[in-house]
Amino acid sequence: MSEKQVDVLLVGAGVMSATLAAMLTELDPNLSISIVERLPTVAGESSDGWNNAGTGHAGYCELNYTPQNKDGSIPIDRALSINAAFETSLQFWAYLVEQNILKAKSFINATPHLSFVWGQENVEFLKKRHTNLVQHPLFQDMEYSENFETLKQWMPLIMNGRDHHPAAATRVPYGTDVDFGALTRGLIIHLQSKKNIELALSHGVSKLKQDKRGIWNVKVRDLDSKKSKTIKAKFVFLGAGGGALPLLQKSGIPESKGYGGFPVSGLWLVCKNPEIIKQHNAKVYGKAAIGAPPMSVPHLDTRIIDGEPALLFGPYAGFTTKFLKKGSFLDLVKSFKMNNLKSMAFASLRNMGLTRYLIGEVFQSPESRIKSLQQYFPNAKTEDWHLAQAGQRVQIIKKCHKKGGKLEFGTEIVTAKDGSIAALLGASPGASTSVQAMTDVISLCFSDRIQTLEWKSKMRTMVPSYGKSLIDDPELLKEVRTRTLRTLQLNQETS
Numbered sequence: 001m002s003e004k005q006v007d008v009l010l011v012g013a014g015v016m017s018a019t020l021a022a023m024l025t026e027l028d029p030n031l032s033i034s035i036v037e038r039l040p041t042v043a044g045e046s047s048d049g050w051n052n053a054g055t056g057h058a059g060y061c062e063l064n065y066t067p068q069n070k071d072g073s074i075p076i077d078r079a080l081s082i083n084a085a086f087e088t089s090l091q092f093w094a095y096l097v098e099q100n101i102l103k104a105k106s107f108i109n110a111t112p113h114l115s116f117v118w119g120q121e122n123v124e125f126l127k128k129r130h131t132n133l134v135q136h137p138l139f140q141d142m143e144y145s146e147n148f149e150t151l152k153q154w155m156p157l158i159m160n161g162r163d164h165h166p167a168a169a170t171r172v173p174y175g176t177d178v179d180f181g182a183l184t185r186g187l188i189i190h191l192q193s194k195k196n197i198e199l200a201l202s203h204g205v206s207k208l209k210q211d212k213r214g215i216w217n218v219k220v221r222d223l224d225s226k227k228s229k230t231i232k233a234k235f236v237f238l239g240a241g242g243g244a245l246p247l248l249q250k251s252g253i254p255e256s257k258g259y260g261g262f263p264v265s266g267l268w269l270v271c272k273n274p275e276i277i278k279q280h281n282a283k284v285y286g287k288a289a290i291g292a293p294p295m296s297v298p299h300l301d302t303r304i305i306d307g308e309p310a311l312l313f314g315p316y317a318g319f320t321t322k323f324l325k326k327g328s329f330l331d332l333v334k335s336f337k338m339n340n341l342k343s344m345a346f347a348s349l350r351n352m353g354l355t356r357y358l359i360g361e362v363f364q365s366p367e368s369r370i371k372s373l374q375q376y377f378p379n380a381k382t383e384d385w386h387l388a389q390a391g392q393r394v395q396i397i398k399k400c401h402k403k404g405g406k407l408e409f410g411t412e413i414v415t416a417k418d419g420s421i422a423a424l425l426g427a428s429p430g431a432s433t434s435v436q437a438m439t440d441v442i443s444l445c446f447s448d449r450i451q452t453l454e455w456k457s458k459m460r461t462m463v464p465s466y467g468k469s470l471i472d473d474p475e476l477l478k479e480v481r482t483r484t485l486r487t488l489q490l491n492q493e494t495s
């Protein structure tokens with residue numbers, strides 16, 4: 001078995017590893033970096049355009065980021081922090097475009113973000129949500145309307161064939177559709193031109209162990225030749241998507257104890273009929289059905305994937321025991337460990353309703369799926385739509401002192417105390433906040449180097465708002481947003 005040594009080993013070639021590698025190599029071009037991917041392609045799991053919704057999550061249209069309290073109030077803090085995190089991504093992507101590393105339209109397109117509701121109670125909720133959000137500079141351009149003609153102009157497919165009952169929508173013109181697969185592949189092509197960076201496709205990580213010197217010995221198997229080798233790395237990032245939890249468990253670090261995973265699958269309805277596609281230019285998010293998890297909020301989206309336009313509706317969430325789309329049905333069973341039994345058991349008991357809902361979704365008939373679509377697009381015809389499988393999400397289960405265990409819908413970075421290994425768990429808001437998440441990994445795991453003037457100033461070149469708050473500094477926000485909208489060509493209505 002051969003051996004090699006690197007500074008950084010990234011497991012998985014999805015958007016997270018690609019972003020971390022791109023940032024680290026800008027910070028220190030001398031770092032030796034290995035990326036190991038079990039599939040024969042880059043971005044073959046969640047990051048591929050067909051496997052996710054491609055929404056640049058900014059809190060503009062996702063009503064689940066501003067749930068209403070029992071007293072009727074609508075807090076906006078979560079929407080503010082997600083919006084600010086997305087602005088961080090936009091800044092880094094604008095930097096990459098300015099450096100000619102990526103081309104704007106190849107991975108990101110302006111696509112207005114709308115929230116659409118009907119029924120008096122929902123209309124009142126949306127109006128109040130708008131009133132709260134629009135007062136903050138991050139959301140100052142959000143429009144609101146109950147006027148049928150305006151709504152028809154914003155989203156003709158959705159309004160044609162609908163009666164005039166109370167309905168309302170909000171709209172932000174510079175919402176985005178992001179092809180995270182194209183972004184990842186663009187980053188990897190750029191990284192492959194660097195002499196210190198190596199990519200091994202069809203190579204799976206099976207084991208990892210830290211030696212006495214703190215170096216990680218990572219067993220990597222060539223899935224074609226079936227030969228194994230050990231890569232020694234000072235720092236390991238488990239950017240393996242649904243595969244991150246099993247690897248984190250194998251690392252044996254104390255911080256991994258108690259974590260478990262709850263897999264959720266998904267389906268889209270896809271339309272490729274050009275006559276229909278040209279009548280819709282938006283991402284229109286509605287309200288989740290009662291009992292539905294936050295990731296199954298229905299939305300009708302304009303998508304551009306690998307340069308090709310399409311309309312996607314969904315996702316219809318479902319239940320499976322796989323942690324990766326190309327994973328094994330044994331993934332869930334194998335993830336049960338002595339140290340997470342309690343959290344898994346308590347979280348499962350508390351979420352029986354969710355499991356029942358997801359299993360029910362799996363057995364939905366094609367007619368009932370079309371009926372859900374027709375709530376948004378009343379004139380939709382079955383023959384224009386086909387089903388496609390979305391990517392796999394693994395929601396986080398973790399210890400909870402009060403409840404024994406809890407299920408979470410966010411993203412979390414788990415790091416060892418010595419900063420030698422980090423794992424990214426969970427899937428929401430996901431790829432949109434990849435730059436913020438990877439900046440956090442750098443701060444936690446390269447804590448000495450990030451204090452140096454050299455790294456700090458390079459971070460500010462890549463992300464000008466680094467270390468400052470876009471939520472509290474309207475002048476900085478204005479400066480940053482003007483640049484990102486221009487560079488990424490997102491201001492379609494004013495350009």
Ligand SMILES: Cc1cc2nc3c(=O)[nH]c(=O)nc-3n(C[C@H](O)[C@H](O)[C@H](O)COP(=O)(O)OP(=O)(O)OC[C@H]3O[C@@H](n4cnc5c(N)ncnc54)[C@H](O)[C@@H]3O)c2cc1C
Pocket residue numbers: 011012013014015016017036037038039042043044045046047048051052053054055056057180203204205206239240241242243244247266315324390391392393424426427428429430431432433
């Ligand atoms: C249905 C759905 C809709 C979504 N919608 C959105 C959205 O609208 N907006 C948004 O921002 N995010 C969205 N997300 C989330 C987003 O897709 C993910 O957060 C993001 O792609 C995760 O990137 P990643 O690099 O961590 O993982 P992935 O892209 O899954 O990459 C992980 C890679 O690791 C590899 N791997 C796994 N195990 C091993 C191993 N042992 N050895 C080597 N390689 C391994 C896998 O093959 C894979 O290629 C959605 C996700 C899903 C499933």
